[in-house]
Amino acid sequence: MTLPRLRHLLTLDGLGEARLHALLDEAEAMLPHARGGTALRQVLAGRTVCNLFFENSTRTRSSFQLAAQRLGADVLNFDVGASSVKKGETALDTFRTLEAMGVEAFVVRHAEDGAVAALADAAGPGTALLNAGDGRSNHPTQGLLDMLTLRRHKGRDFSRLSVLVVGDVKHSRVARSDLQALRQLGCRDLRVCGPAALLPGPEVLEGCTVGQELDAMLEGVDVLMMLRLQRERMEEGLVPSLEAYFADYGLDARRLARAKPDAIVMHPGPMNRGVEIAAEVADGPRSVILEQVANGVAVRMAVLSHLLGA
Structure with missing residues (x-):
């Protein structure tokens, strides 16, 4: 079955298993070219x-820049600090100005939920929008690169996997995109662990086993997805102290031993070492954190190529 081309990529929700695997297959094909070379510069x-x-x-913007350049595109990096946004110009007016200059694809990150979708609604018929993170809602390419990393280590059958997401799920757009993807790919054992104040509503946690005791939740898992503690998005008092958070929810070697012997450890970055994860685990043999970063370039190459109809 040939799937119609997406015009925008705003969320992973509703894409379906076939579409997700098709995008991951495209990214897999891009992997040999993601580190450099000129073979795809005409795309x-x-x-x-x-x-x-x-x-x-840092990671997302640099990754998208490299992805576009690997495919031979002209890349415009918008600097908010040196733009008319500082003079009061709206995001929509900035978008329309750049669109009028001939920009065909916009990779947009914004602090407000739904901001990228609003720009997509205003886009001309030849313009593609790609959500690089909006508020706490969506980060679809991070979700895709996480699924590619997971699939390369654990195979295409997600139904047999136990996946544990740990930490600040409430403020994490990465967690939302990962959970959306994992549900659609058929993962049957989805676990979420974190302090009650950092857990989202039931609509985000649909189909998940939720708990607050990390040691118990770790038993027998195949994949651990550690999340950054997003202090810039939270109200005061949600975490008593960073030391207390690590004591209850930080991943160290002792805790990792509770997971399966071949379990992998993921983190979207940037990491707060000694808060969410110990250095011995982040740099250890079970960590695939740098592989996630590397896979991000291939995923973003695939999505850009797909959206622009190349």
Whole structure:
């Protein structure tokens, strides 16, 4: 079955198992080219991609820039600090201005939920929008690169996996996208663990086993997805102290031993070492954190190529 091309990628919710695997297959094919080379430079030659980031980013922005360049696109990196946004211009007016200059694809990160979808609604017929993170709602390419990493280590059959997501799920757009993808890919044992104040509502946790005792939740899991404690998004008092958080929810070697012997450890970054994860685990043999970063370039190459119809 041939799936119709997506115009935008705003969320993973509702894409379905076939679409998700198709995008992951495209990314897998891009992997040999993600680290460099010129073999795919004609794929997006003459096309223009804008990284329109209203929030700071290291991994996502750099990854999208490299992905577009690997495909031969012209890349415009938008600097909010040096733009008319500082003079009061709205995100929509900024978007329309750049679109009028011939930008065909916008990679957008914004602090507000739904901001990228609002720009997509205003886009012209030849313009593609790619959500690089909006508020606490969605981060679809992070979800895809996590699924690619997981699939390369554990195979295509997600139904046999036990996956544990740990930490600040309430404020995490990564967790939302990962859970959306895992449900659609057929994962039957989805576990979520964190302090009650950092757990979201039941609509996010649909189909998940939820608990607050990390040691118990770790038993027999195949995959551990550790989340960053997003202090910039939370009200005061949700965590008594960083030391107390690590004592209850930090992943160290002792706790990791409760998981399956071949369990892998993931983290979307940036990591707070000694808060969510111990250095011995982050840098240990079970960690695939840097592999996630590397896979992100291939995933973003695949999505850009797909959205622009290359």
